Structure formats: C-alpha cells, structure tokens
Amino acid sequence: MAPSRDFYATLGVARDVSADDMQRAYRKLARTYHPDVNKDPGAEERFKDISEAYDVLSDPEQRHRYDAFGPDFRDVPPDVDPQARARAGADGGRTRGSRGERGGRARRGGGPPEDVYTRSGGFQDIDFESMFGGVFGGRSDGGFGPIPGADQEAEIELTVEEAHTGGRRTVTLSGPDGSRTLNVTIPPGVTDGQRIRLSGQGGRGGDGATDGDLYLVVRLAPHPRYRVAGRDITATLPLTPWEAALGASVAVETPAGEARVRVPAGTPSGRRLRLAGRGLPNPRGRPGDLYAEARIMVPPEPSDEERRLFEQLAAVSTFDPRGQ
Structure with a gap:
C-alpha cells in the first residue's frame, strides 16, 4: 500500500493539532520506527514518511502552505495567493521546480528532503538531540548514538x-x-x-x-482457602449443623489473621457473611471486603452418642429440605 500523502494522517493527528501534541506524536512514532531500533523491513520507509511529515508541519510557514495547497505545495511559487489559485483552478499557477526550504534544504520533484536519508543508509541531519532531549545523541560520523534501553x-x-x-x-x-x-x-x-x-x-x-x-x-497463586475477585476475598467458613441451626460466633481465618464472625440462626450452606474492609487493602481508597461462605459439615464418623442424638432429631423434626 502506498504511503499516505496526508501528513496529518501520517503522524496520526488532527488538522488542528497543537505544536506540542504534534511533537509528542512524532516522538512516539520515531522511537517506534527508527531503523536503529526497529529491524522490520518496512520500518525504514515508514520512518522517512514520518520525518518528512513532521519536517513540514513543524514549520509554521510550510504548514500554512501545506494546508492551503495540499501535498503539492512545493510546486506552487511563494507569491501565489491561496484564494487566487483556488479561483484559477487546481492546475492554475502551478510551476514545476524546486524552492528553498527551511534551513536551506531543497527538495527535488516534490520528494522528501535529500539530506534526511542518504543512499549509503545513514540518517544525516534530523536533530534528535534536541527532539528527544538526548535520547538519540548526535555523533561526529553523522549517525545516531545512545539509544535508551527497552522496558x-x-x-x-x-x-x-x-x-x-x-x-x-x-x-x-x-x-x-x-x-x-x-x-x-x-x-x-x-x-x-x-x-x-x-x-x-x-x-x-x-x-x-x-x-x-x-x-x-x-x-x-491458587489458594486452598481463599478466592479473590479484585480486592474482595471469599473464605470458606466450615460450620457444624448446630452452629448453622442455632447461630454462633465463630472464628474465621483471613489473610491478616483470625477474625470472628456472627453466624445468624438458620444459616444455610452457601450463605455469605460480609466482614467489611477485611479484604485486600487499598493504599488509595476503600479496602476490599472479606466474605465468609458457610459450608455445613457433619461428623465423618459420628460417635455412638452423636448418632443417638441425630436419630432423636430425625424422629422429632418435620423439616424437609427437599420440600422447600
């Protein structure tokens, strides 16, 4: 795909972009596509397009002419009035040739400035020392010096x-x-x-x-006791059947140590009891909460007395969990 001749699009900025925002956009793109950093085959050409676009738009006079005449502004003599040219037609007053550019550089045939990129492969006169505050330091051989380490x-x-x-x-x-x-x-x-x-x-x-x-x-890391969602922590709270049925105050483990939670009478398995602010701390705001999730446990091997009491409860209770 041929590169866009819309210099604003090349830099990824709006036409009313400020000089500071345009410079920031250029710095970001130059860091990404500079051939000393990016070895992709297309990075070199992309860098040349970015450099040409910024070279024009960073100069107020050239930017004004580019806005008035478009990508062919270099072919329009300096004394042509934009409004008069518009009235004369798109081809009126157009003259082929080269004109002096900022800093005495000349462009041939409307192409990029010749001293930006040489056939020997070196980028020559873009002032990266001032543009990047020393990130790319100029060397006496005309190449580029220090390159910052990657994150x-x-x-x-x-x-x-x-x-x-x-x-x-x-x-x-x-x-x-x-x-x-x-x-x-x-x-x-x-x-x-x-x-x-x-x-x-x-x-x-x-x-x-x-x-x-x-x-x-x-x-x-996965934890045998805790589940974390953002700053909230859910901890399993094992309960005996009588603690769940009658209510109790029981201990619950938290990442900060043991805490106590009040279990209301008639707590079913799966109910979550909230301990406000006992989740992960937040240096900049409200900490997370800890939720104790009830899990009713029964004796794996009940004693004779426990079995007798459970049988007695079964005989007198009318509770039917499957009929709820």
Whole structure:
C-alpha cells in the first residue's frame, strides 16, 4: 500500500493539532520506527514518511502552505495567493521546480528532503538531540548514538497473604545475558494483574543512554482457602449443623489473621457473611471486603452418642429440605 500523502494522517493527528501534541506524536512514532531500533523491513520507509511529515508541519510557514495547497505545495511559487489559485483552478499557477526550504534544504520533484536519508543508509541531519532531549545523541560520523534501553515485563507469583501484607521478595530473572537476582518491595494490597515498576531494571541502554524499566506483573497463586475477585476475598467458613441451626460466633481465618464472625440462626450452606474492609487493602481508597461462605459439615464418623442424638432429631423434626 502506498504511503499516505496526508501528513496529518501520517503522524496520526488532527488538522488542528497543537505544536506540542504534534511533537509528542512524532516522538512516539520515531522511537517506534527508527531503523536503529526497529529491524522490520518496512520500518525504514515508514520512518522517512514520518520525518518528512513532521519536517513540514513543524514549520509554521510550510504548514500554512501545506494546508492551503495540499501535498503539492512545493510546486506552487511563494507569491501565489491561496484564494487566487483556488479561483484559477487546481492546475492554475502551478510551476514545476524546486524552492528553498527551511534551513536551506531543497527538495527535488516534490520528494522528501535529500539530506534526511542518504543512499549509503545513514540518517544525516534530523536533530534528535534536541527532539528527544538526548535520547538519540548526535555523533561526529553523522549517525545516531545512545539509544535508551527497552522496558521489559516479567511475572511474579504471590500468595494471597503476600499480596495482602506486602513485604520483601527475592526474584531471580533469566535472560539472554544470564540470570540476575533482585530484591523487590511488594506494596501491601497488590491485585492480580497489577504491575510493579522497577526503575532502571529493564533493557540496558546503549552508549550511556538510560536503562529501561522492569515491570513485574502480579499473578496470585491458587489458594486452598481463599478466592479473590479484585480486592474482595471469599473464605470458606466450615460450620457444624448446630452452629448453622442455632447461630454462633465463630472464628474465621483471613489473610491478616483470625477474625470472628456472627453466624445468624438458620444459616444455610452457601450463605455469605460480609466482614467489611477485611479484604485486600487499598493504599488509595476503600479496602476490599472479606466474605465468609458457610459450608455445613457433619461428623465423618459420628460417635455412638452423636448418632443417638441425630436419630432423636430425625424422629422429632418435620423439616424437609427437599420440600422447600
């Protein structure tokens, strides 16, 4: 597919974009498609298109002429009035040839500036030092110098208790340059999928450029007692038949330690009893809740006395759970 001659579309910005927003869009695209970073075969041509578009639109005079005359603005003499040309027709007043551009550069046949990309394969005069604040440093040989390290991701598996309380963890990561061990601070209340940023621990920058960041993606390990949804935790609450029938105050385990919950009389199996604020903490707001989910248990091997009492209950009770 031929590249778009709409310079605004090339940069992915609206026609009324501000200079600052356009510069940010250009920086993002240049970082992505710069041939020293992106080895995709089409990245080089894409980078040239992006550079040409920004070269024109970042210059107020050229942008004004581009807005007035379109992609062929270079073929229109400087003294042509946009309104007069529009009245004369799309072909009126059009002159072939080259005209002086910003900084004394010339364009041939309406193409990109020749000193942006040379046939030897080097990008020559785009001032990345000023555009990227030193991210791409100019070298005396006309090429590009320091390239920042790439951000990286790795997963870290935590128990629900570790996610709740936080603390220190030692993490060993394997990579192309071997293994390395990091001491990581886990903030209290991290949730599944949350990222922990380790500044400067990502890919190494070249020629003294800044290193990238490492993002540890939290994964909560399956737990035999807890189920986690966001910051809410559901814990199984085993109950005896008489606790469920008569009501009781019983202990329930939480990631922060033991708590007590009041079981109303007549609690059925599966009922959830809420303990407000006892879920995962939230450093920036309301903590999650803990739900104690009732599960009625019976003695696996009842004693003779227990069996006698159950038989006595069965004889006098009119309760029919299947008839409800």
